[in-house]
Amino acid sequence: MTHYLDFEKPLAEIEGKAEELRALARDNEGMDVASEAAALDAKAQAMLKDLYGKLTPWRKCQVARHPERPHCKDYIEALFTEYMPLAGDRNFADDHAVMGGTARFNDMPVVVIGHEKGNDTQSRLDRNFGMARPEGYRKAVRLMEMADKFGLPVITLIDTPGAYPGKGAEERGQSEAIARSTEKCLQIGVPLVSVVIGEGGSGGAVAFATANRVAMLEHSVYSVISPEGCASILWKDSDKMREAAEALRLTAQDLIKLGVADRVIPEPLGGAHRDRAVVIANVGKAIAGMLEEMDGHKAKDLIRARRQKFLSMGSKGLAA
Structure with missing residues (x-):
């Protein structure tokens, strides 16, 4: 059953009616509803095109968070072969919000690291909704050090609302772990490419995305804070998240102009969840192009190019 976002409710009604007609025809042999269902399909397609042709930043946030959107695990299973997960930070524990290990991409040995949110209630709880704890970032540092030692390109897949802000995480050095991961991104002498596949939230995303090349899916978002958090701080009212989303300039299209992102990866009409195979293939092509x-x-x-990229970040947008 398709999950519809708030602004998609009119679309849900039309697609629901088309499905009801087809279900009625299946239960009643000889009933011909093809023309009526096709007319509803055409109307739904036109509405989908209209809705997604003028998405506001807040609506893009909603699409980026869609529960049926492909997650890190889906990309790893589809794009990589011989994936060997590596667990733990050799210090405290294994953080299930961060996936990582060795693999082959287009038969090239690589290290892949990413945030995993989970796809049902139990897996989301186990993955902590993609919010990494310090041990997740320390696991990523360990994997990047291994990649540097053996000359393996690093591919990171970003999808997190932010680092976990819990008491235990703070006690174990959350901010220091994020800083060390960001520092390690800047130090490794191998190609590092990042793709924001959903949400890129705060330092929790930067810790994996301080890369030579940063790509974003068309309806993904990347910002220093969530719109709700920004609204709570600036206006003391989290309901002003729409205004905050506008002010944050968090869309892929905005971040290309600012020089934060290097390329936008197209999504199927209606978002990545509407055709997972197509969007995964598009991400694979983008990764291959960036590595090439x-x-x-x-x-x-x-290392020099990566450092310079971040030192000059924002100047492109300011000059414009």
């Missing part, structure tokens, strides 16, 4: 751009580059050049 850095093929043959020396370690010192990769």
